[in-house]
Amino acid sequence: xxxxxxxxAAPKPMPEKAGAEPSxxxxxxxxxxxxxxxxxxxxxEALRREGVEVLFxxxxxxxxxxxxxxxxxxxxxxxxRHEQGAIHAAEGYARVTGRPGVVLATSGPGATNLVxxxxxxxxxxxxxxxxxxxxxxxxxxxxxxQEASVLGITMPVTKHSYQVREVAELPQVIKEAFHIxxxxxxGPVLIDLPKDISSAKGVFHxxxxxxxxxxxxxxxxxRLQLRKLAAAVATARRPVILAGAxxxxxxxxxxxxxxxxxxxxxxxxxLLGLGGFPGNHELFLGMGGMHGxxxxxxxxxxxxxxxxxxxxxxxxxTGNLNHFARRAKVAHIDIDPAEIGKNVETDIxxxxxxxxxxxxxxxxxxxxxxxxxxxSHLLELKRDYPFWYERDDSGLKPQWVVEEICRATxxxxxxxxxxxxxxxxxxxxxxxxxxxxxxxxxGLGTMGFGLPAAIGAQLGDPNRxxxxxxxxxxxxxxxxxxxxxxxxxxxIKVIVLNNSALGMVRQWQELFYQxxxxxxxxxxxxxxxxxxxxYAIPGRRVEDExxxxxxxxxxxxxxGPVLIxxxxxxxxxxxxxxxxxxGLHEMIGVKP
Amino acid sequence: xxxxxLNVVVNNRTGVLNRITGLFLKRGFNIQSLTVSPSEVDGxxxxxxxxxxxxxxxxxxxxxxxxxxxxxxKVQDITDQPIVARELVLIRVHSPISTRAELTSLIEPFRxxxxxxxxxxxxxxxxxxxxxxxxxxxxxxxxxxxxxxRTGLTSMTRDSETVQEIARLAKSNALxx
Numbered sequence: 001x002x003x004x005x006x007x008x009a010a011p012k013p014m015p016e017k018a019g020a021e022p023s024x025x026x027x028x029x030x031x032x033x034x035x036x037x038x039x040x041x042x043x044x045e046a047l048r049r050e051g052v053e054v055l056f057x058x059x060x061x062x063x064x065x066x067x068x069x070x071x072x073x074x075x076x077x078x079x080x081r082h083e084q085g086a087i088h089a090a091e092g093y094a095r096v097t098g099r100p101g102v103v104l105a106t107s108g109p110g111a112t113n114l115v116x117x118x119x120x121x122x123x124x125x126x127x128x129x130x131x132x133x134x135x136x137x138x139x140x141x142x143x144x145x146q147e148a149s150v151l152g153i154t155m156p157v158t159k160h161s162y163q164v165r166e167v168a169e170l171p172q173v174i175k176e177a178f179h180i181x182x183x184x185x186x187g188p189v190l191i192d193l194p195k196d197i198s199s200a201k202g203v204f205h206x207x208x209x210x211x212x213x214x215x216x217x218x219x220x221x222x223r224l225q226l227r228k229l230a231a232a233v234a235t236a237r238r239p240v241i242l243a244g245a246x247x248x249x250x251x252x253x254x255x256x257x258x259x260x261x262x263x264x265x266x267x268x269x270x271l272l273g274l275g276g277f278p279g280n281h282e283l284f285l286g287m288g289g290m291h292g293x294x295x296x297x298x299x300x301x302x303x304x305x306x307x308x309x310x311x312x313x314x315x316x317x318t319g320n321l322n323h324f325a326r327r328a329k330v331a332h333i334d335i336d337p338a339e340i341g342k343n344v345e346t347d348i349x350x351x352x353x354x355x356x357x358x359x360x361x362x363x364x365x366x367x368x369x370x371x372x373x374x375x376s377h378l379l380e381l382k383r384d385y386p387f388w389y390e391r392d393d394s395g396l397k398p399q400w401v402v403e404e405i406c407r408a409t410x411x412x413x414x415x416x417x418x419x420x421x422x423x424x425x426x427x428x429x430x431x432x433x434x435x436x437x438x439x440x441x442x443g444l445g446t447m448g449f450g451l452p453a454a455i456g457a458q459l460g461d462p463n464r465x466x467x468x469x470x471x472x473x474x475x476x477x478x479x480x481x482x483x484x485x486x487x488x489x490x491x492i493k494v495i496v497l498n499n500s501a502l503g504m505v506r507q508w509q510e511l512f513y514q515x516x517x518x519x520x521x522x523x524x525x526x527x528x529x530x531x532x533x534x535y536a537i538p539g540r541r542v543e544d545e546x547x548x549x550x551x552x553x554x555x556x557x558x559x560g561p562v563l564i565x566x567x568x569x570x571x572x573x574x575x576x577x578x579x580x581x582x583g584l585h586e587m588i589g590v591k592p
Numbered sequence: 593x594x595x596x597x598l599n600v601v602v603n604n605r606t607g608v609l610n611r612i613t614g615l616f617l618k619r620g621f622n623i624q625s626l627t628v629s630p631s632e633v634d635g636x637x638x639x640x641x642x643x644x645x646x647x648x649x650x651x652x653x654x655x656x657x658x659x660x661x662x663x664x665x666k667v668q669d670i671t672d673q674p675i676v677a678r679e680l681v682l683i684r685v686h687s688p689i690s691t692r693a694e695l696t697s698l699i700e701p702f703r704x705x706x707x708x709x710x711x712x713x714x715x716x717x718x719x720x721x722x723x724x725x726x727x728x729x730x731x732x733x734x735x736x737x738x739x740x741x742r743t744g745l746t747s748m749t750r751d752s753e754t755v756q757e758i759a760r761l762a763k764s765n766a767l768x769x
Binding site: 160163165180212215336338 | 606618652661662664
């Protein structure tokens with residue numbers, strides 16, 4: 001993949017970009033290598049070479065040279081109303097397209113406003129390339145205006161980071177950043193760009209291969225280990241597949257389905273893995289974990305062979321580790337060796353790409369083993385104990401709203417959520433038949449993620465319905481991004497499940513703190529309809545099923561954005577539930 | 593405690609030490625000592641990290657997390673390998689003229705030397721394995737240690753030929769079963 005001799009590569013004439021990449025060579029400007037470019041122009045040219053279609057950015061003093069180079073450059077620039085909005089939008093874009101989201105912010109506060117998004121992308125393995133302006137090199141360290149030690153602040157929440165000290169190294173740094181962000185386990189890479197570097201001139205060359213001896217991700221899995229796994233399948237009595245977001249990153253959903261169908265092993269998805277296996281498939285047991293299905297959690301508890309493709313055994317999935325898959329031989333396929341054995345002891349570790357591993361396994365596994373009873377038992381559990389809620393005429397149920405969204409969009413929308421109860425209901429009651437249709441903040445659990453992520457998702461897939469299912473708490477954290485929805489006329493259907501509370505916090509206080517609702521209720525609510533209208537977005541309020549169904553369909557029939565406030569029952573809780581500290585076998589609120 | 597010694601080769605880039613220590617902070621790992629210096633290769637540094645734990649899973653995690661860093665080129669747990677490991681110590685000891693001769697003869701078997709002399713104190717330099725340094729300190733403590741500076745461990749694996757020779761000798765002299 002990489003070769004030596006990076007240094008030897010002298011500036012050569014640049015080759016024309018091959019093929020019909022979507023790179024917007026809008027003005028037909030092809031920069032010639034003998035020409036000197038400013039650092040800012042280099043940045044723009046590098047983005048072209050990388051085929052970047054959209055840039056999420058917010059200007060400021062330290063990036064003025066970059067913004068000057070961006071002026072009428074042909075790359076689409078989306079202006080959020082807060083830098084956090086820019087980076088969550090880039091995450092939504094990356095989640096839906098699989099391509100890196102690109103972000104630009106100024107120094108100091110611009111950069112620190114990105115920290116939450118960086119941490120979020122780091123936890124959920126989303127490829128981002130993030131540029132931050134920096135004060136001029138001469139004044140770095142003097143507490144200059146809008147100076148912050150961005151490298152120091154962001155180091156723990158980035159896959160890698162650079163501060164550019166010479167304009168000549170900028171093209172190679174950008175090339176490396178895109179390579180690192182998108183290969184191996186994807187993640188955010190940050191480039192800190194001092195203002196004088198973006199003004200300084202140098203020769204642009206982008207041909208030298210990326211040479212990183214300290215970064216050589218193992219893609220090709222060990223075949224002997226996979227043979228061991230195949231042998232374990234043949235002798236297993238209670239096997240189960242756990243499929244995480246690694247399946248989506250590896251674009252291995254088809255291979256996974258083939259493997260599950262070939263071996264007849266049922267599949268559990270993690271929250272972030274939803275869509276990696278068809279939600280309507282016979283062998284699908286549902287999401288596992290704290291608010292997972294009884295069947296999925298029962299399978300994870302009772303299994304004797306747990307095959308994990310690209311999930312990191314997050315605590316919300318495993319529950320109390322002392323009770324997790326205790327009788328199981330554990331096989332863990334992961335592109336990141338550090339995940340293997342981190343939380344759960346592993347018997348068959350396989351480092352590599354999930355897709356490559358599945359290809360080998362499809363060669364090694366001829367058919368199902370001897371576990372038909374186990375499978376039919378699990379499918380009975382799936383049938384008898386589905387996600388459920390009590391339907392009555394006491395008010396609009398949030399679960400019903402999600403089901404109705406699923407019906408109205410034929411299960412084919414991109415669903416973007418914020419964090420909390422509504423997020424779990426979306427995960428439970430919307431069936432994702434296809435990959436990359438569910439955009440949610442899993443690891444970091446970032447409130448305020450939903451609306452900007454929906455903006456990025458819609459830009460990444462302009463022709464698909466994007467339903468932003470939000471809670472009233474999280475929505476208010478990044479509500480200003482409605483301006484972006486309106487400005488670019490993004491046809492996002494914003495659906496606010498308003499329970500006038502931080503519902504998940506309130507639920508925990510009800511269940512574990514004897515109902516002491518300490519600062520989790522939001523009695524004062526804005527008029528969401530007027531709020532939408534203030535941004536020239538049509539707003540609707542619904543309080544019952546009939547009007548909800550009608551308004552939803554009306555909204556979906558319209559070409560533009562809509563905000564629908566659903567006044568849902570505030571006391572509704574997310575069930576079933578594995579209480580914190582409990583094992584997956586100790587679920588409460590299972591369907592009677 | 594069952595300390596582990598890691599030999600880490602890193603790119604000598606801005607922030608690399610921060611990356612390593614930040615990682616220990618983030619993951620809640622404890623360092624007993626850490627030394628960094630340029631290595632034999634231009635642009636690369638060698639770190640010797642002594643972990644304050646022998647817990648296998650933690651050590652494995654530390655190694656994997658270190659290896660994930662793009663600027664980390666190589667990580668080796670060399671604790672159980674044939675290695676040479678040394679640290680240097682500087683000790684200022686309370687020492688009126690009356691005890692000075694005694695002190696000098698006391699430190700001699702340690703191949704330690706007096707590198708600075710004052711009216712009431714002497715400064716002693718010693719190099720060796722941490723156990724030897726600990727032993728020297730134990731001997732000097734009754735005199736009154738006024739100041740102490742230890743570098744922490746630095747180390748490398750032994751020459752492979754030497755290692756083979758040691759193994760061969762051990763076999764041929766295997767009378768002592």
